[in-house]
Amino acid sequence: MKAVHLLAAKPWIWSWLAAAVVWTATVAVTGGAGAFGLTQAALTFAAFSVIVGTGQMFVITLGPGNIDLSVPATMTLAGTVALKLMNVDNGMIAPGLVVALAIGIAVGVGNYGLIKLLRIPPIIATLAMSFIVQSAAIWTNRGLRIKPPSLLAEFTTSSTFAIPNMAIVALLVAVIAWVLLEKSLYGRWILAIGQSMAAARMAGIPVDGTRFATYVLCAVLAALCGYLLACFSGGAALNMGAEYLLMSIAVVVIGGTSVAGGDSNVPGIWGASLFLFLVVSMLNTYGLGAGFRLIMTGLIIIGVIVVASGRRARQP
Amino acid sequence: MTHKTAPAHPIIEVEDARISFGAVRALDGVSLAIMPGECVGLVGHNGAGKSTIVNVINGGLTPDTGRVASNGGALERYGINVARAHGVRCVFQELSLCPNLTVAENVRIMHRNLGGAGWRGRARRIIGESLDRIFPDHGIDGDETVGTLSIAERQMVEIAMAFSDAGTPPRLVILDEPTSSLDASLARQMLTHVRRFVEAGGAVIFISHILHEILATADRIIVMKDGRIVAERPAGGFDANSLFEAMGSVAKGAAARRQNRDLAAAPIVLRQTGSGLPFTAREGEIVGLAGLSGHGQTEMLLKLHALRSGNWRPRRDPAVAFVAGDRRLNGIFELWSILKNLSVASLGDLTRHGLVDEKAEEARAESWKARIEIRTQSMANPVLSLSGGNQQKVLFARALSTRAPVVLMDDPMRGVDVGTKQEVYRIIRSEAEAGRTFVWYSTEMEEVCLCDRVYVFREGAIVAELDGDEVSEKNILAASFQGAAA
């Protein structure tokens, strides 16, 4: 009874559990041979989902209806522009990063500007924004694939003490996010806004400022992820962010963050990111076709969420 | 309401009901019987278990132990639909209409057996008749969307709905603090109807913290305390003082208006112009907003708040703090503990380098818990585990714990028990003494009369300003109705 209570109190446990099960099932096929390689790959690729997922989590925490659909387009624009600017020159790494982050800030400002000025639901505002950003990405370099500077390519693809550098970056992002959410004033504010915007306003919380900062934060993290991903995969492509749309939402919710807002947790994002990567690997390993793979992915997502959340005690 | 010869059996009888929510024992062996043709007044401090027993009677909660019987026969599998079939109707403490539906559509929801072709017309007629009967001149149309009605109008609709007859006539109507959002005249109309209904053979359970209402309306008064019935007598057997005593609150005497202080020299801290008289408030002053409910007082408070709080950047020194009346809507944070709910407005003072100092936060919460007696074992409990009145106390503590020189209060005593009210009045007074300004909207005349100065509202504008000795029930009523004549 006590154990159940403990688990229920920590919704992220489920995503980690699921990741562990899938990892075991995948490794079992090779009799344990691929364990190290699989873990490395999982850490590397989960890192990207963690970075975008964290930003998305902050936005989703703001309450029902808050979501950022411009994440993929932002990733693409930041990646293409940064790589074009750096133009394979190691000396331009820092300016490239700055420009990528500036793009993130600009998109975030644009997103919240639309939401606030036009009072349109974020889901529509960020969708509209993503079309515009995607067009900008096409316009800037017409999809040419420019290589990253060699130092950066080296950094993103190698490991330190057997831990992939990307995973270390993502871990850093997660730790900062955790401190922000759990310990900081800003964290309290977004959690409060997520539960009730009206109450937050009456409690003296600067609601617009907080929401604005959150949308900017999300876009900046997406831009950072786009920058890193472009360097990691040897160049930016116009469709490189596409799969991170559903992914960024899925890792947040599978990770135990409430889509009703006001209740988030960071560790779950890591668990869910590892899990989602491992599921695809497992199903590929078992040689299932695309159809079965999709069905299984879907059923597993539903399974996790069914197990993870029980019906809350209802008020009479 | 067909008049029947009174049967000897109670409409509903609860025997030895016990309910626990975790460690909280909400009901600890309650037995009561409601006979036809009587109005039972139910009083008790916040969290005494009144709403809980109400939920047992209307079938929403199944007691852990205990029985429910009707007309002398025990009811197995008692539930909402059984209760409704026995003519039990309930007006809940919090508003419970669907704001997106029209009044008629809400009637459709409340009366399950209203279906079939032409239900819309029938629903309109049923609610219209009931409203006409209880609140003549209500001015509410059956096709209006509930969300566009004022709180008072919604409350009226709910009350009318409970007394309406769509197939199964109401036999027992439970009113859980129905007058809390009604002004005096509407409350009077409702109470008159309650008496009419009871005289015609119906039964009413009437819950209120406004004791004179209970004393004037009920035939029998039941006093609850900590999940138990501690006293039960015909209404004539109580007076205000003995009722206080029975509830466990020491009678503190009617709160007298404090001595007139000369505040003319104090600096003005708030100034606001609108369509009526200008509004000002001085340092250390308690300014009352009065008038019939829904005439722009809340809007005024919201405006005062919005203009003086940073929406984009946090203010280093908060200018105003707000105590919400509608706590579900703009008061509490439901997922949080009592602690976090209390500290949220004053976090700026508890923060170093952007990080919250949790030790200091706890210490502050504990001191407020002691100061206004929040009934809970631990401040780490979820805020929803508190009774309505205690939640309201948390909101109070939230505002008072800030450094804001002005506190705006939007009918903050809704559902607060008498003992606590006296406590809060005293705190307000001492804080005002120390220089804090209060702007206080209240639907209770007694509270308005505690203020140094009162603005009376009518149709969204200030129509009168009453100062010092002018503040009296008579003057306020006169001012509130004067506008109507003009």
Next chain:
Amino acid sequence: MNLRLPSETVRLLIPALSLTALLAAVFWLQPRAMSYIGLNLLFNLAVPIALATIAQMLIMAVNNLDLSMGAFVSFVACVAATFLHDTPLLGWLILLAAIAAYAALGVIIHLRDLPSIVVTLGMSFVWTGLAVLLLPAPGGQAPEWARWLMTAKPPLVPMAIVASILIALVGHLIVMRSSFGVLVRGVGGNERSVERAGWSVLAARAGAYGLAGAFAVAAGIALVGLTTSADANIALRYTLLSIAGVILGGGEFVGGRVSPIGAVIGALTLTLAGSFLSFLRISPDWQIGAQGAILVIVLALRLLLNRLENRERRR
């Protein structure tokens, strides 16, 4: 002075005005569109979108969101182009089972208090997977009757318009006028009080989901009737289109505030916006961005009219 329109009408007025404005712009750019054939070409692809929008609206009426709408319509399209064409009986059985699955989804979401976004996100993978199994490559063939229905040429008014009006009307009757509709919207407005009035919220939610499934099935069949064949990704866009349609039509994410007529108008507006853009002949680089811009403009228009209406009411 006492001209206080019911809020329901006002909610409709705004989307209707945006649609009219857009239509005027399109006619001005391309007078050829102002004909029987022209109108049909402009609007016939809006018919399945309108149906999907109504389906999404039903889910939104109970405070949920369906992220699997596009995948489900694709799946239905695949079933319609294969089983429904080859073995109609089996095809109908599969579609009925799919509707039942939708209702069951409502049940699970309610019973375990699951976030609908996540469950439907998962279901979108499932439906796409099933569709890929059915049609690994695009193909199949629309049932004759679906083809006939979608290409019928009624006198005077083109099929696309007739169908849109019909959909709006049926949606309005079910959602706004019937007891069931009231119950569903009541659940969206205040679930607890509906429950306390003795209704089964579970049944209401299951009903809303089931009905949404039925509308989505109709959307899939209508789509196949237009395209003649199907593929597993044919309607993935419908998820966002349907949400945008509901919002453009004056609906809201929570609180059970929805309008079926508005939803159909929203779907028509979105479709028309695309045509408007291609008539403008924007550089291909910015064509995608222009879609975003038009979304913003239409919503800005909605805001403007909303403001005007509010000022009107304050008087």
Next chain:
Amino acid sequence: DTSDKTIALSNNYAGNSWRQAMLTSWNKVTGQAVADGVVAAADAFTTAENQVTEQAAQIQNMILQGYDAIVLNAASPEGLNGAVKEACDAGIVVVSFDGIVTEPCAWRIAVDFHEMGRSQIEYLAGRLPDGGNLLEIRGLAGVFVDDEISGGIHAGVEEHPQFEIVGSVHGDWAQDVAQKAVAGILPSLPKIDAVVTQGGDGYGAAQAFAATDREMPIIIMGNRHDELTWWKEQKDANGYETMSVSIAPGVSTLAFWVAQQILDGKEVPKDLTVPFLRIDQDNLEEGLANTEPGGVANIEYSQEDALEVIQAAM
């Protein structure tokens, strides 16, 4: 004489370098043609999302706008038949290329994607007579190009049973997705001798292999500049050998000229074929030199080329 005719390009997807190169070629060649007065207009349209429904609406709009010909890269071979039929009925010439349509009234400039897949195995059979383990990277599930190429690959494996496909992943024609999918499945696979691809995913696969201590297999490339560059580096460093095959994005210009010829009254057979563009070990340097950095190996067609292709099909 077609100087008063207008032609529209209906394109279903613009999200990758291949499509961008295709649009660039179109602009370059048709821009010149318009300037020369060969046709009155040649506008390009792209849908926001790669969806049949959106493209169908786009074609319907083109009908309304009164274009004389529509050049079409279709999202689905059959899903657009309804709209294409309407265009034909309105007297519009429809020429489809790359993503072709099956509606009989339209012209088709087809690439034999099946053969493109089969030829990869053919090549590998030459390189590895003893066969070996293959890893297949597929495109986007449910899209017909994916199905065709994969079908060709499997047919090739049947012909050469010494090969076995030990793993198959979907790379969605995106570098990073391919890289991720390959990295995920690699740990559980035996030694891989060759990777068969659909174009554009070769570099991602190479990256994924490079991250492990496995031996680099033969990875079939897809004519992207980064793939060719990587191949060149490997070739110079250790004599790495492979081949690269894809369809040239400039095929859009061929379609343009074909449409122009039809409008001019020329008798053109409904089915034309274009060869795919293949780069081998010995013409790698040449291919690389002709490819824009970051782009795709390309050929643009002239009116004469088009006449030749038409002649060949007669």
